[in-house]
Amino acid sequence: MSACAPVQRSYRLPGPNRTTPGEGGFRVGDLIIPLPSIDPHVHCTRVYDIFADHPEWPALAVVNRGAVVGMIARPDLYATFAKPLLRDLYERRPISLLMDRLPLVVDADLSLDEVSQRIAHAKPEALVSGFIITERGEYRGIATALALMGRSVEQARAKNRELEEARRAAEAANSAKSSFLANMSHELRTPLNAVIGFAELIESEVFGPLGNERYAEYAADIRVSGHHLLDLINDLLDLSKAEANRLELSEGKIDVRSIVGSSVRIVAELAQRGGVTLRAEVPAPLPPLWGDERKLRQMVLNLVSNAVKFTPAGGGVTVSAALTEEGGLAVAVSDTGIGMSPDEQVRAMEPFSQIDNAMNRRQKGTGLGLPLTRRLVELHGGRLRMDSVPGCGTTITLYFPPERLESRVVSPAEA
Incomplete structure (x- = not known):
């Protein structure tokens, strides 16, 4: 393209494209400023005059025989011409001597995130100079980092x-x-x-x-x-x-030892029929827990019944409760059953999900026990932890924070 082409056409920098992005999201092609290109043999003075005639143009692409070979940014050229000796040296020389020979060139179909990554890792200078946009290898225009940031917002x-x-x-x-x-x-x-x-x-x-x-x-x-x-x-x-955060707690002082003992008695018949040894290990005394007694019993029963169901005959299940080092309470149910792999542990915590193995297929279940237990302990400000090894057994622990213990909490009635 001849050097005269740019000064014979006037361009207004386009504003942001306000159209709603399609399925592919915003693309860098939306940022194109369709400025003409210049030939690498054009004199630097000519390019300086072009920028003077069009003060809104941030940069110009240098194209030779249809291929982008460089880019000259307005600040770079102005900085050179601001020094008399350099101006005298370059004003009659081709712009190819001053152009950036490795400008950032991106395809119009790239996403904004991809272009931002390229600027950050490959061409930080593009934050000042801008970058070139092509489409199927053909030059389409210039874009600025400011427009990129605006569109990213x-x-x-x-x-x-x-x-x-x-x-x-x-x-x-x-x-x-x-x-x-x-x-x-x-x-x-x-x-x-x-x-x-x-x-x-x-x-x-x-x-x-x-x-x-x-x-x-x-x-x-x-x-x-x-x-x-x-x-x-x-x-x-x-x-x-x-x-849905609509489950309410009916809170009061809970004797944890009593809850564990009653839960073990309820499941004792199931354990006996399956040939599983079931025992409770709760040191006395434990400080009362402030929480919902019915829901704590529901949690413990869920864990104990699951452990008994999935422990083969001759195995054992132990229910324990103890204070933690942080001053909270841990209620744990350990078994010597079939255990679970890490992937199976993830599936076990999903509603209606059941582990596919021969023993599981012989048991009745809805797949709601563990997910519900986790939600119930979280409602008490606690958490559930699962430790399991295939073939070696599983331990599920309910952790309650220190403020849930009677020695740390003041009930609404006592306040």
């Missing part, structure tokens, strides 16, 4: 708006789910309790013999299945409320 705001909309949609969906589950659980529990009650009456033959012992077995199956379904409904509702 706009992109970040657009992403934040999308995230906010997604958050609101998720909250609305979660609220609708919780409302639906609450209504459905009420509608299901009423007839289900009747089914369980009638099954118990039939099984105990309150109104006379059934005539055939198989009827009693069927009634027992109905009762057990009904209780299983009722437990699922209750766990599902509690988990949904916990995820």
